Structures are given as structure tokens and as C-alpha cells.
Amino acid sequence: MSALPLPEAWARKEVIGECTLYLGDCMTVLPHLKADAVITDPPYGIGASSGVGKYGVMKWGGAADLKWDETAPQAIFDYLLTLGVPMISWGGNHFLTPPFRQVLIWDKGAGFEGKTFGEAEVAFCNAPGVPRIFKRDPLACGDYRQKQHPTQKPVALMEWCIQLAGMPKAVLDPFMGSGSTGVACVNLGLQFIGVEMEPKYFEMACERIDNAYRQAALFPP
Numbered sequence: 001m002s003a004l005p006l007p008e009a010w011a012r013k014e015v016i017g018e019c020t021l022y023l024g025d026c027m028t029v030l031p032h033l034k035a036d037a038v039i040t041d042p043p044y045g046i047g048a049s050s051g052v053g054k055y056g057v058m059k060w061g062g063a064a065d066l067k068w069d070e071t072a073p074q075a076i077f078d079y080l081l082t083l084g085v086p087m088i089s090w091g092g093n094h095f096l097t098p099p100f101r102q103v104l105i106w107d108k109g110a111g112f113e114g115k116t117f118g119e120a121e122v123a124f125c126n127a128p129g130v131p132r133i134f135k136r137d138p139l140a141c142g143d144y145r146q147k148q149h150p151t152q153k154p155v156a157l158m159e160w161c162i163q164l165a166g167m168p169k170a171v172l173d174p175f176m177g178s179g180s181t182g183v184a185c186v187n188l189g190l191q192f193i194g195v196e197m198e199p200k201y202f203e204m205a206c207e208r209i210d211n212a213y214r215q216a217a218l219f220p221p
Contacts, residue, residue, distance in 0.1 A: 010195075014206050017213045019182050019192040023202045026076060026174035026195040035172035035193050037086040037165045041153055042175045044072040044094035076174065081126070086165040090153065092124025102129035104164070106157055109137040127165065134160050148204050149178040158184035179205025186212040 009032055010024030022029045072094045080087055081098070088104065089095070104123035134157055158181045162171060169191055173181040176194035178201050185192035186209060196202040 012202070016206065016209050017186065018190070019185065019194065019209050021176065021179075021182070021202065021205060021209070022193075022195045023197070023199060024195060025197050029195045030076075030079065030174055033172060033193055033195075035083075035085065035170045036168035037088075037162075037170075038080050038083065038172045038174070039088045039158065039161045039165060039181055040080075040173045040175050041090040041151060041177065041181075042073055042077065043070075043151075044091035045070065046151070080174070086168060087126045088123050088161045088165060090121055090123045093122045095124065097124050098126075100124055100126060101131075102127055102164075103131040104161070105131065105133045106153075107133050107135045109135060123161070125164070129164070132164065147178070148208075149201055152178050153180045155180050155183045155187065159188060162188055162190065176205050177201050179208045182209045183212045186216060 009028045010022040012023035014021045014023075072091070074095060077089065077095045077097075080089070090106075092100075092103075102125040104125050106121045106123070108119055108121070136154065136156060162168070162181075162184055165171075167188065167190065170193060171181060171185050171190055172193045174195045176182065176196040179194060179196075182192040182194050182205060192209075194205060196205060
């Protein structure tokens with residue numbers, strides 16, 4: 001993965017508190033970044049299927065909105081492994097991974113049996129440990145129920161991941177989406193580095209992270 005000259009590596013950079021957000025393709029941005037852990041939710045191919053379930057193309061403006069999720073970016077996944085830091089990647093069952101013991105599962109609850117919407121998601125985790133399950137009813141989780149991105153994760157789920165990763169000082173999410181990992185870092189008082197190539201989701205992430213800081217200012221610890 002070759003690094004481009006800095007002016008060409010990303011289209012925009014925003015610094016909000018302890019969060020640094022890049023608008024660009026992570027293939028060109030990643031060589032310029034360093035972090036203490038990678039916690040992310042990369043695309044893994046749901047856009048290639050017409051059966052995307054109740055939270056699919058109808059809500060986000062048609063099939064064109066899922067073109068970003070037609071394939072699993074194996075090359076980027078492999079590159080992230082070479083960074084030698086704790087890594088949690090949702091959709092881990094869609095990638096070729098080394099053997100890993102600490103399988104992470106998000107049990108979505110709410111009884112989706114027989115429907116196209118998955119009842120659970122699996123994350124790859126390269127840290128030693130035993131399998132863990134995060135249980136939360138998505139219908140009772142406001143940031144999931146009112147999500148702005150087709151595969152947006154609950155902030156509480158990403159906070160759980162960060163804690164399992166050992167509360168690293170700086171967390172990298174190269175597939176930032178609408179910024180749930182960044183909001184989780186704000187809530188936990190950590191640094192965040194995010195990359196997103198879609199401008200509308202980049203704007204969402206900036207707004208959500210800025211709002212998280214405003215909320216923290218209103219209700220300090």
C-alpha cells in the first residue's frame with residue numbers, strides 16, 4: 001500500500017476535540033496514520049444481495065446507496081493486521097482471517113427468526129481471550145433505531161469493543177461511516193482517528209462527534 005503525497009491523500013481533514021476525521025479512501029490515508037487499536041465495521045458484501053432486510057435499500061434511497069458494500073475489502077483487512085495493534089473488525093466471518101479465540105458476537109435480540117435481517121453479527125478480534133456476547137435489543141437502543149447509516153452500530157456496542165481492547169489511548173476506524181466509534185471514544189475520553197470516503201456520511205460523523213462533545217460539556221463527569 002503506497003502512500004500518496006499528503007495533499008492528495010485525503011480531500012478534507014477535520015479536527016473536533018480529540019478526534020481527527022479524514023474524508024478520503026482509506027487505501028491512501030492509512031499509510032499516514034498511527035493508532036493504538038483498530039476498531040471498525042468494514043463493508044462485507046451486503047450490497048451484492050437483493051435481500052437486505054427491513055433496514056435496507058428502502059430507507060437509504062435505493063440500491064445506489066449500497067454500492068459501497070458490494071465486496072469485502074480483504075486487502076485492507078490484511079493491511080490492518082500488519083499494524084500489530086489490537087484489532088476488532090465486525091463482519092469478521094466474511095474475511096479470510098488467522099485463527100482467533102476471542103470471537104465477539106452482537107446478539108441483536110428482538111426475534112428476527114425467518115427474516116433476512118440477521119439475528120447476530122460476528123467480529124474478528126486478534127486479542128487473546130474467550131468468546132464474548134453483547135446482548136441488546138436494537139429496538140430499545142435509540143442510536144440504532146434512528147440510525148443514519150445502513151450498517152450503523154450502537155454506540156454502546158462500540159464502547160464495549162473499546163473496553164475489550166484495553167481502553168487504548170487512540171482508536172482508528174478506517175471505515176468510519178456515521179461515526180459511532182468516534183462518539184464512543186468521546187464518551188470514554190479517548191482519542192479517535194476516522195476515515196470515510198462518502199461525503200454525506202463524513203458530514204454525519206462530524207455532526208455526531210461534535211454533538212457528543214457538546215453533550216459531554218452539558219453533563220460533565
